[in-house]
Amino acid sequence: MRLFTRVALGAIATMTALFQISDAQAAAALTLRIEAQGSGYNRPDPTNNFFFTTPVYSAAFAVSLDPTDDPNLFVRIIQDTTYVVTFSQTGLTLSTSYFGSRLATQANAGTCYGGGPVAGQAVYNPSCGTLSANVSFGGPPISFFEGGITRVLVEDGDTLDGRQVEYLTNLVPEPATWALMLTGFALTGYALRRRRVAFA
Structure with missing residues (x-):
């Protein structure tokens, strides 16, 4: 009877330890999210028209990551x-x-920060970071982006709902880009008007 009790208690202790290790590994998983502003393009039909592209001005990349030793x-x-x-x-x-040769999202990035890899403890300095990303199948990219990082988030666990990787591009310029474009148009219009007056 004592032998059976010892074996049962040992099995329970082993199973408890295994569950604790599993929980610790699950808690150690991270999701990295990076947002950036810059320039790039999307190809709506890469197989038939490699030259027609739509410009993009911002991108967001996220990947869920497993811990290692x-x-x-x-x-x-x-x-x-x-x-x-x-x-x-x-x-x-x-x-x-x-x-x-399968369709895949590839990304490379780097940024400065102070703190550690634990969510909520890292203070990032996006101004020193860059993101380059593309979606390709071994040939010319379907989508390409390169720009400066504006935001970095490290979240506990897998927050992508099993999607593992996520890449989004924005076809609409950011407000700062709009302001710059409108200023450029205004200065161009002013210069043309002065030129017409000078010739009149």
């Missing part, structure tokens, strides 16, 4: 694409390794 290294593997995020004393870097 290194507490500062997080990885996500999706078919032929591997996303690696590394945290260091000076900031974080995102790199993509792509091997294959």
Whole structure:
């Protein structure tokens, strides 16, 4: 009877430890979100028309990451694409390794921050960061973007609802871009009007 009790208690202790390890690993997963403003393009029909593109002015990239043995290294593997995020004393870097011909989103980024890789404890300095991203299948990109990072978020767990990776582009210029464009149009109109008056 004592032997049976010891075996049962040992099994319960082992199962409890395994569940605790599993919970700790699940809690250690992260989701990285990066927003940026810059320039790029989308190709609506890459197979028939490689030259027609629609301009984009901002992009948002997000990926859910699994922890590794290194507490500062997080990885996500999706078919032929591997996303690696590394945290260091000076900031974080995102790199993509792509091997294959399937449609995939690739992104590379880096930004400065102070703090750690735990959500809510990192204070980022987006002004020193850049994001470059493209969607391709081994040939010319369907979508391409490059610009300066405006926001970085590190969230606990997988907050993408199982989608693993997310990439969005904005076809509408940001308010600052609109202001710059309108100022340019106004100055151009003023210069043309002065030129007409001078010739009259």
